[in-house]
Amino acid sequence: MGRLLFLSPSASGPPAFVGPLDDLPAPAAAYSVARRLLAAYEGPLIRVRRSSDNAELDIGYDAAGDLDATALLTFCGVGDGFLPKLYDQSGNVRDGSEATAGNQLRLVASGVLDTQNSKPTANSNFTSIKSLDFSWSHSGNSLTAVAVATLTNNGPPYARFVSVSTAYGAFDYDNVSSALILGRNGTTESHAGYRIDPLGAKSMTYDVPASIAGKFDGTNYTAYTNGAAGTPTASNGNFGFAVGRIMNYTFSKVQGVQGKLSELVLWGSALSDGNRGAIEADQIEYYGIVP
Numbered sequence: 001m002g003r004l005l006f007l008s009p010s011a012s013g014p015p016a017f018v019g020p021l022d023d024l025p026a027p028a029a030a031y032s033v034a035r036r037l038l039a040a041y042e043g044p045l046i047r048v049r050r051s052s053d054n055a056e057l058d059i060g061y062d063a064a065g066d067l068d069a070t071a072l073l074t075f076c077g078v079g080d081g082f083l084p085k086l087y088d089q090s091g092n093v094r095d096g097s098e099a100t101a102g103n104q105l106r107l108v109a110s111g112v113l114d115t116q117n118s119k120p121t122a123n124s125n126f127t128s129i130k131s132l133d134f135s136w137s138h139s140g141n142s143l144t145a146v147a148v149a150t151l152t153n154n155g156p157p158y159a160r161f162v163s164v165s166t167a168y169g170a171f172d173y174d175n176v177s178s179a180l181i182l183g184r185n186g187t188t189e190s191h192a193g194y195r196i197d198p199l200g201a202k203s204m205t206y207d208v209p210a211s212i213a214g215k216f217d218g219t220n221y222t223a224y225t226n227g228a229a230g231t232p233t234a235s236n237g238n239f240g241f242a243v244g245r246i247m248n249y250t251f252s253k254v255q256g257v258q259g260k261l262s263e264l265v266l267w268g269s270a271l272s273d274g275n276r277g278a279i280e281a282d283q284i285e286y287y288g289i290v291p
Contacts, residue, residue: 017065020282024275025267028136029094031246032263033107034120034148035286036065037089047085048107050076056084067120069113081108083122086132086246096132096246105130105247105261114260116150116209117288121260124247125152132246136164141218141238142270145181146211148263148283153206155258157186158194160248161212162264164241179239181266182214182223183248184257193221195235202230208290209260211283217270226291227280262287 019038021030030037033046044058045067059072072081082104086096098104105122107114114123124130149161160183180194185201192201193214202223204210213224216239220232246264247257263283284291 014063019065020279020286021265024279025269025271027090027265028138028268029092029134029264029266030089031086031096031265032089033083033086033122034067034262036061037263037265038091040091041089043089044087045089046072046083046087046107048072048075048081049084049101049104050108051080051082052077054101069120072120073108073111073113076108076111078111079108080106080110083107083132086122088134092136094134094136096134098130098132103129103131105132116148116260116262119262119287121150121262122247123260125258125260131248134244134246135242136244136266137242138164138239138268140268141216141236142268143179143181143216143239144213144267144269144271144276145215146213146265146271146276146279146283147182147261148209148211148287148289149182150209150260151184151189151191151204151206152258153189155184157184159184159257159259160245161191161257161259161261162244162246162266163248164239164244166241167243179216179241182212190223190230191225192223192230193233193235195221199223199235200230200233202228209262209287211280211287211289213276213280215270215276224276224280226284226289227277228291 044060088094162181185192190201190203193199199221202225221235222232223230
């Protein structure tokens with residue numbers, strides 16, 4: 001989780017904030033509805049739309065780097081709050097956006113914060129599509145995604161926490177340029193990748209928050225849950241995508257992944273086991289996840 005660096009007694013001023021990503025390779029995109037991830041990022045975490053009058057407001061973080069839940073709940077009142085924008089904290093301005101009100105992920109229900117283990121989360125546990133779109137052009141053969149998510153049992157097969165493609169509307173993965181990075185593995189209690197064919201999977205327990213990861217290293221795809229690896233599966237060839245979608249719809253394009261997402265970090269490279277393990281361990285600690 002975000003750490004406080006304690007200065008020497010002779011130093012003046014408050015302790016400097018150190019984010020959980022500050023000691024890792026620079027990410028391509030970094031999203032969290034719960035916390036600040038990098039010391040260099042000083043902008044808002046989210047934009048919220050309240051149901052009472054559809055007004056919108058940017059919400060930042062408190063002195064500890066956590067989402068300013070007081071400001072969020074004050075703004076939403078006794079109504080609901082939804083997510084038209086999830087800000088990219090990497091500095092690459094790959095913000096996740098959804099302009100259509102009916103397709104926005106929920107953050108607040110009747111004045112109560114949506115949570116995973118008491119931490120803020122974006123909720124898509126509905127039968128209609130809820131998602132966010134972002135732009136990212138990438139043509140390499142490696143990629144890593146790490147997220148904090150919950151998968152519910154009543155969702156559709158191959159629903160997607162994050163996926164990439166050549167263009168919006170082309171998410172059915174009939175070529176190597178499109179890929180499911182993290183998503184439900186068919187109808188099983190596990191997550192996997194998908195690039196023409198299903199890739200390596202790793203179990204995750206329904207309705208229980210987990211740190212999940214997927215890594216393409218140029219030769220294989222490997223799925224991870226709470227730091228434990230699934231069996232690597234062959235996946236080669238270069239990506240050629242330009243856009244991505246968070247909490248994407250399924251093949252039928254009528255229903256999105258049903259679950260929750262608090263945090264998602266993307267790298268255009270294969271993280272070392274040490275770096276991947278470091279962010280997974282941090283997520284497990286911060287979100288109170290039981291491995």
